[in-house]
Amino acid sequence: MATKNLLQAIHEGLAEEMRSDESVMVLGEDVGRAGGVFRVTQGLQEEFGEQRVMDTPLAESLIVGSAIGLSVNGMRPVAEIQFADFIPPAFDQIINEAAKFHYRSNGAWSCPITIRAPYGVVPGGALYHSQSIEAWFCNTPGLKVVAPTYPADAKAMIKSSIRDPNPVLFLEHKRTYRLIKEEVPEEDYEVPLGKARVHREGSDITVVAYGLMLYTAIEVAGKLSEEHGIETEVVEPRTLYPLDKETILDSAKKTGKVLVISEANLTGSVSGEIAAVVAREAFEWLDGPVMRLGAPDVPAAAFAKPMMDYFVPSAEKIEEAMLELARY
Amino acid sequence: MATKNLLQAIHEGLAEEMRSDESVMVLGEDVGRAGGVFRVTQGLQEEFGEQRVMDTPLAESLIVGSAIGLSVNGMRPVAEIQFADFIPPAFDQIINEAAKFHYRSNGAWSCPITIRAPYGVVPGGALYHSQSIEAWFCNTPGLKVVAPTYPADAKAMIKSSIRDPNPVLFLEHKRTYRLIKEEVPEEDYEVPLGKARVHREGSDITVVAYGLMLYTAIEVAGKLSEEHGIETEVVEPRTLYPLDKETILDSAKKTGKVLVISEANLTGSVSGEIAAVVAREAFEWLDGPVMRLGAPDVPAAAFAKPMMDYFVPSAEKIEEAMLELARY
Amino acid sequence: MAIRETSARHEALGLDEDDLHRMHYHMLIARRVDERSWILNRQGKAAFVISCQGQEGAQVGAAYNLRPGYDYLYPYYRDSGMTLLLGQTPRDQLLSLLGKKEDPNSGGRQMPGHYSSRKLNIVTTSAPVGVQFPQATGTALAFKVRGEDGVVLACGGEASTSGGDWHEAMNFAGIHKLPVVFLVENNVYAISVPAKFQVAGSIAKRAEGYGFPGVEVDGNDVLDVYEAAREAFERARGGEGPTLIEAKTYRMTAHSSDDDDRRYREREEIEEWRQKDPIVRFEKYLMEHDLLDEERKEEMDAEIKAEVTEASEYAENAPFADPEDVLTGVYAEN
Amino acid sequence: MAIRETSARHEALGLDEDDLHRMHYHMLIARRVDERSWILNRQGKAAFVISCQGQEGAQVGAAYNLRPGYDYLYPYYRDSGMTLLLGQTPRDQLLSLLGKKEDPNSGGRQMPGHYSSRKLNIVTTSAPVGVQFPQATGTALAFKVRGEDGVVLACGGEASTSGGDWHEAMNFAGIHKLPVVFLVENNVYAISVPAKFQVAGSIAKRAEGYGFPGVEVDGNDVLDVYEAAREAFERARGGEGPTLIEAKTYRMTAHSSDDDDRRYREREEIEEWRQKDPIVRFEKYLMEHDLLDEERKEEMDAEIKAEVTEASEYAENAPFADPEDVLTGVYAEN
Ligand SMILES: Cc1ncc(C[n+]2csc(CCOP(=O)(O)OP(=O)(O)O)c2C)c(N)n1
Ligand SMILES: Cc1ncc(C[n+]2csc(CCOP(=O)(O)OP(=O)(O)O)c2C)c(N)n1
Ligand SMILES: [Mg+2]
């Protein structure tokens, strides 16, 4: 079993789906000959041709809108938005169209499309290649929003997304594309949408995190265990909408202390929803306030490296927050 | 002092600003000769002419984009989005452009525009004249989101919005346009953005609500006082982003019990942020879980009247929730 | 003379008597269903009406080229002339008008005029104006990718060309020569906004800038529209790519039952256009060619009115969906 | 003969020797600053470079018609030829390249190429492609509402015409005859996507569909672009409305320092276009008219290189903003 990074795992999942299902297509800017600005679709056009792997004009509403139209005519398109920051022109097609096709037609039509979007702060990305856009989409019934972090999960979840009869927004944190490698099974295996994952058992505190913050949290959790004997349970939602409340609440009830971490601007982020659910449904079990750590409420993220670093929640800040919660 | 409903109060605020400041303009679909589909801008084109009150093409990105361009060249445009459900095409111009002009130019440029958008469920409105869109915009530093409910507040706040040097999204609940009348001062008076309002003092529970839900909550609060001697403090944020945490937290600490109500789909709504803030910062004062009541997580709202009524949180449901919290 | 000349017309178009009667029948039934809708609105039974009146010719003329259930239709909210032609019934329309459980478009979830039929390939209609155009190009692309000869008809009013979606779709369709026909029913108004504040230059002319033909037709002449659309469908099926058709017509009613058009247009203007009513004009043509007489017309009208009355009664007596039904069908199941 | 004929050219355009030298100077300084940027990138000092190379003629030719600080410019990220002409300095550019505190565009917040100057009416540039066009129409409308004769120049690459914003702006500008000039620098590629998969038909031709003139010019001929732009600016100032200019040019570098263009284009193609380098061509023109000789050219180049070297050293030694600075300036204060 080969070890792969996130980028390779998503590529492999896409390629396998295209091989096993002729109706699967990829469309987006620079996904063809160039293989995508991050190389996720590299080689797919050579293998599947210019029509099934199509370079579209620079028009995000068209990319998603045409994907919708493809899906109602028997195809399973995977639309790539080059950077999540550029998804707003497609907002209408996602929120008002794809997400409502099934409901508004009383079940007659459905819209099985997958929209891939690389998000998150990355060095040099500045204000328009850095944003965490989850919150824009996590108040929309009919849509699913997933954000896997580990390669093996990502490969299975891109397949689950393509096979899902509903529109799925598939978020990929740019800075995690090459951050770690892990063993990724060759054969077909399942990771269902809507299920969270517990990365680390622990009895003292629970940390809920995803994307780059998840890696940092797991690191810090190890450190706290060694240096302070504090045992952290780390829960990764993997699907941000609809949420797997059960797994999160089980952990909250077990530890009685919860910290939600994300790289998004704190106010109005998905962390708020998670914290609200825990504060409501695990109230009787809580030994401390549900805490949140996020980026400051300023545009993500300034270009100059020192400024960018200041914006992203650091391991130090995360350790501080975890210690504060543990000692509460 | 004349009594006016919400619609008349906003109209009056607009007209007064246009009279006192030549740079104030109104643009949008059907705002001119027709005076707007809800008649908010009625008579303005006759008084100020076709240029200062302009009927635009059916293009929301253009409406907001051109408003931005007007504002950088000395004007103070008020852009009307006919129904909030149709704001998604303008999402990019609001989120990525207007909200970031000042920050990204290091303060050189600013973007003093006001965007009016009628939101909320209304009979006959069905799936695209009903949505509560607050959450889409309350994770965006640089933008202000306001949602006044009472006529006198609305008149002052439309003026504050126009005078504010930042982009302001001004939300108007359609069903409250003509719901109540109250005395609205003729002279110029101030209601600053970013300040919540306490409508009703109470020591037992706090209800945070806005829009149509606010009216219902105040009604039910009166009922609970009479029938059960339960005293509810009702807090209206008035500005949803950035939030007036202080006023909300003061009330939470006073009553120790908080219920957040909104007509939006519950999951991912602004209620989550408010609940998370209270659960974190008033933790030590809480005698019960921070509760939330919202619409079910299904598209807002089906056309058939009985279906629509089922969707909107009713006075009964609100009373239930308030009683549950009071008796917790 | 005039007659021989024009008689050449429908024959030259390869339309036989049955075709003409089918066209006439569906234009008229669309009109009658619409008229009934306004009555139900005035009676307080229908919350909202949005009309096809004045556009039946453009709708039937264009949609007559569709192969129901094979080609795809993206109608807009006035296109009841199309959906009736494809196979929806007055009952369907009035069940939708009243938001009843049996409403085949949405089960009472959407406003009237938001058509949908999986069987007829009428893609669920939206309220946001213009969103159908990019979707239509994708549906056309699917045909092309699979090497099938299906065609997609995408419709909208003139204001549906003002938004970015229309342009993005035109450009994409042009680049890949997609089998899609864009029909713009230019009825002069977008609610209150006249075309002069809505459209710069000419809609039809714009097609050339995208590298494919655009034609302007008399939208109140069903044969004129049919002719242009037939050519467009042939081009599409032949792999020659898209066509844009701008049908010049007029909105004979207020925008909707919520609108009072006296605020923004003169009665005289409406009267002028009444003289050009596409149904009256087509009936004149049929009579000139001895394909219709007063008697036959009355007969047919009576049948239609009876059917519409029956449909109305059925719809009025039909039940609403259970309120709890709003909780179902948000996500599709595999 | 050829000379007399062409000599008529700049004179016919009302350009004197000084004008030509200013044009030449700014094309060359833009090129040299860009070349320096790549050196700093290879040295690991600059995280990101995006180039003007090949487009200096189009940029200087068009922007030469602007009245700095009165007319408005909405540049796109390659338009350093324009911003330098208007008054930004190599220092400004390189401070921005390195994201230093003194970066006049954004104080180190934005990527290089995202220009801004309140004093010069260079509106803060965005990264999302195409958003500038609706904004530009609003800025033009403000001039019209106030009865001023200001003009707005809005620029983008050919792919900036693919998004809806471009179309919505074209339509609005056409409806109200707004004083705006749209310049599309068609450099054949959008990152890796060639124009044939980006643009259906012809960009320049589309203007007619919106009711105003569109012209295609040789974007590598500064005088050709100047001529078209001068006419466009005169039309705009005279209240005759917008003009669309499509300048055919070529992106001589990779899309950016993050791009490897060997994945998608042939070296030969680049070589062909090198022969048409707008700077070389203009120098040839100047020499043919005895307005420039090798010596003068070397001299000027040496001056420019010295200034760029000084600017580079200054920028390299300039401090970053304090990290905490990211927390400031989110909202404007009254
Ligand atoms: C994106 C969007 N903006 C605004 C509206 C509100 N609205 C509904 S119909 C309409 C006018 C449409 O005019 P046109 O396209 O000419 O079609 P017509 O009604 O004239 O047939 C408007 C503004 C909408 N439905 N969608
Ligand atoms: C809305 C949006 N989508 C995608 C991108 C990513 N992107 C940046 S530049 C570019 C290509 C632009 O090509 P063109 O407009 O021709 O300008 P050029 O770079 O060729 O000068 C793309 C796809 C973006 N910046 N904005
Ligand atoms: Mg119309």
Ligand SMILES: [Mg+2]
């Ligand atoms: Mg280009």
